[in-house]
Amino acid sequence: MRLxxxxxxxxxxxxxxxxxIACEPDIELTAFFASELSLGAFRDPGFGREVTWDVPLLEGYRHEFLPCLGERRDLGILRPWSHGLARRLRRGGFQALxxxxxxxPFHVWSLLAARALGLTTLLRDEATAISTRRGGAKRLLRAGFFAGLRPLVDRYLAIGSLNRAYWRALGVAEERIFDMPYAVDNARFQALAGAAAARRDAFRQELGLPPDRPVVLYASKLMARKRAGDLLEAFLGLGGAAAARRxxxxxVGDGELRATLEARVAEAGAAGSVRFLGFRNQAELPAFYELAEVFVLPSEHEPWGLVVNEAMNAGTAVIASDQVAAAHDLISxxxxxxxxxxxxxxxxxxxxRGALEQVLADPERAAALGRQALARVSAWDFEADVAGLRAALGLGPRGEAS
Known part of the structure; x- marks a missing residue:
């Protein structure tokens, strides 16, 4: 199968x-990219700073950058203006897109090209009913758009239960939806967390943290939608047994609200209990997850929230809002x-605040939640992704035709 x-x-x-996926013996995968935005340093508006990822982005699979008009490192609705995919699909003998x-627009043009060439078409996206605010006019426009899009897509790849429900609400038949869960590299995150556990005390000392105080962790962008301020207010108001543990x-993270949050901590006289540690790259994060007794993601309109997967891979309990899509599959x-x-x-x-007090008041329960989190996320992995993709392509397990 040429994919x-x-x-x-x-x-x-x-x-x-x-x-x-490229390791599958009967799937010849080639990835086509429109932009080089993430290669090297780039400005991430959510973090409000320049970012360079510390993971290899192009290793282990075939890939091409499509020819384009304009700057290849741009990324917008119409930028860069990519072209040439239809020609590559035809000349490459691809069977599925x-x-x-x-x-x-280039998503739709690509599906149109694939349909004209007779390819099987698959669509994956993060959208859910809670991922954005949609008024009546937007809902009508979306319904009209999908009425035109549905004939271009053979199968849909659902990242989780809310995403599956989103496709169903748009009229996609159940038998055309295949589970391809949103996962991280579990093996890598678990290995990094295991290595961090061996030097936990040293890491605490490097951060200047007292050895006997439990850690509540936030690791994401400091922007309004992430609602880090809600966590700060809940933390400042802790009482009972949770507060007694100090x-x-x-x-961990950066963004437009950092100065506002720092000012609130200063106003509350809580500088000894709240630390701002700035942006940390992927390879650094498992040490923070492993250090924490509980990880919190209070976001609204969160299409998934892969930091939840990451924290669970460190065996850490998670508190998340009901608008974090990952919570519906990994926590609820x-x-x-x-x-x-x-x-x-x-x-x-x-x-x-009540959820924090509930978890922090009982360290043994927090540890049990963490163990169960690790067990749950371990099954939400790349192997499940490969199985779902193979099923959507009409392939049996491990290269056996269905």
């Missing part, structure tokens, strides 16, 4: 997955599934 994959630019979370995203709040309790953390209503600071 073409189209995505805007190399993405740090996707690179190891593409390398894993997998497209990540649908919001840009927890520390570590805020279901019949027969052990608890891995706590889900609270987004924006409800009192509920978030």
């Amino acid at each position: 073409a994959y189209l995505v805007t630019h190399p993405i740090q979370y996707q690179a190891p997955l593409l390398a894993r 997998w497209v990540h995203g649908y919001a840009r 927890p520390l709040l570590l805020i 309790p279901r019949r027969g599934r052990p608890e891995t953390g706590v889900v609270f209503p987004v924006g409800d600071i009192a509920a978030l």
Whole structure:
């Protein structure tokens, strides 16, 4: 099976997955990119600073950058203006096109080209009912857009239960949706967390943290949608047994709200309990996850939240809002599934404070939640992604035709 994959630019979370798919003996994968944005240093508006990823983005799989008009390191709705994919699909003898995203014109043009060439088409995207605010007019426009898009897509790859429900609500038949869960490189994160555990005390000393105070961790962009301020207010209001343990709040990340949050900490006289540690790259994060007793992601309109996967790979309990899509698959309790953390209503600071007090008051329960989190996320992995992709392509397990 000759499979073409189209995505805007190399993405740090996707690179190891593409390398894993390339190992399948009966899938000849080639990734096509429109932009070189993420190669080398680039300004990330969410972090409000320049970022250079510390993971290899192009290793282990075939890839090409499409010819374009304009600057190749741009990335916008119409930038760069890529072309030539139809010619490559035809000359390369590709049998299927997998497209990540649908919001840009080149996504639709690519699906049109693949349909004209008779290729099987697959679509994967992060959208859910909670991933953005949609008024009545937007909902009508979306319904009209998808009425035109559906004939161009043979199969849909669902990243989680809310994403699957989103496709179903748009009229996609159940049998056309295949699970391809949003996962991180579990093996890498677990290995890095294991190495961090061996030097936990030394890491605490490097950060200047007292040895006997439990850590609450936030690691994400400091922007309004992430609602780090809700976590700060909940933390400042802790009481009871949780407060008696004198927890520390570590805020890892950067962004437009950092100065505002720092001012609030100073106003509250809480500089001894709240530390701002700035942006940290992927390879650095497992040490923070491993150090924490609980990780918190209070976001609204979060399409997934891969930091939840990362924290769980370190065996850390997670508290997340009900607008973090990952929480619905990895945290929310279901019949027969052990608890891995706590889900609270987004924006409800009192509920978030209660969740923190519940976890921090009982270290043994926090540790049990962490163990169960590790077990849960270990099954939410690249192997499940490969299995879902193979099923969507009509391939049996490990190269056996279905």
